[in-house]
Amino acid sequence: DSGVTQTPKHLITATGQRVTLRCSPRSGDLSVYWYQQSLDQGLQFLIQYYNGEERAKGNILERFSAQQFPDLHSELNLSSLELGDSALYFCASSPLGGLGDTQYFGPGTRLTVL
Amino acid sequence: GENVEQHPSTLSVQEGDSAVIKCTYSDSASNYFPWYKQELGKRPQLIIDIRSNVGEKKDQRIAVTLNKTAKHFSLHITETQPEDSAVYFCAASKQAGTALIFGKGTTLSVSS
Numbered sequence: 001d002s003g004v005t006q007t008p009k010h011l012i013t014a015t016g017q018r019v020t021l022r023c024s025p026r027s028g029d030l031s032v033y034w035y036q037q038s039l040d041q042g043l044q045f046l047i048q049y050y051n052g053e054e055r056a057k058g059n060i061l062e063r064f065s066a067q068q069f070p071d072l073h074s075e076l077n078l079s080s081l082e083l084g085d086s087a088l089y090f091c092a093s094s095p096l097g098g099l100g101d102t103q104y105f106g107p108g109t110r111l112t113v114l
Numbered sequence: 115g116e117n118v119e120q121h122p123s124t125l126s127v128q129e130g131d132s133a134v135i136k137c138t139y140s141d142s143a144s145n146y147f148p149w150y151k152q153e154l155g156k157r158p159q160l161i162i163d164i165r166s167n168v169g170e171k172k173d174q175r176i177a178v179t180l181n182k183t184a185k186h187f188s189l190h191i192t193e194t195q196p197e198d199s200a201v202y203f204c205a206a207s208k209q210a211g212t213a214l215i216f217g218k219g220t221t222l223s224v225s226s
Contacts, residue, residue, distance in 0.1 A: 002157065002159075033213050033214075035213075042203075042216055042217070042218045042219055043158070043203060043216040043219075045213040045216075056213055090157060090158070102148070102160055102163070103160070104160070105157040106157060107157050
């Protein structure tokens with residue numbers, strides 16, 4: 001157990017819908033990262049937050065947004081869902097969000113868009 | 115941006131043999147290289163990492179080597195066991211605040 005929690009574990013929804021994925025980092029970690037894992041694209045970095053502020057952005061679609069709250073938990077919002085958004089979404093956390101910080105992954109949320 | 119290539123995509127070995135997975139990266143500014151192991155349906159777990167001021171690092175049966183000049187790094191697993199069967203990902207990170215760029219993964223199968 002990494003100490004990073006994610007809810008829900010599974011999510012099944014329809015195209016065009018909107019969902020929210022939630023992540024709680026390890027106690028004391030200030031930085032949260034979101035990754036998408038699909039069969040054809042592998043593990044892709046979406047976005048990083050550090051202490052409530054956006055720190056870095058990767059291949060995140062405009063339909064996706066995220067935020068980190070004062071209690072440091074983070075939410076990833078996915079809207080206007082398409083079939084291709086079906087994937088495993090992982091959250092990771094690290095102490096400071098700096099180079100060499102070990103990133104600890106949560107168990108993931110499996111999103112299925114029908 | 116950074117690009118990480120990983121080979122091979124699949125690797126089958128006999129129990130007790132060694133396994134080697136290789137990665138190359140494109141951005142010479144990268145200086146942190148972790149390796150993650152992911153079992154089916156589970157989260158990626160860090161197994162070893164190396165920073166650019168070190169050429170080799172070892173932890174029991176696992177070792178990682180880094181060649182900054184050639185921009186490649188490798189994972190070596192000795193005396194493989196069936197429980198080593200999993201997908202292994204290499205990754206690179208180039209500066210503070212930049213997230214990990216992952217390779218496509220290697221599916222390692224260890225047969226007894």
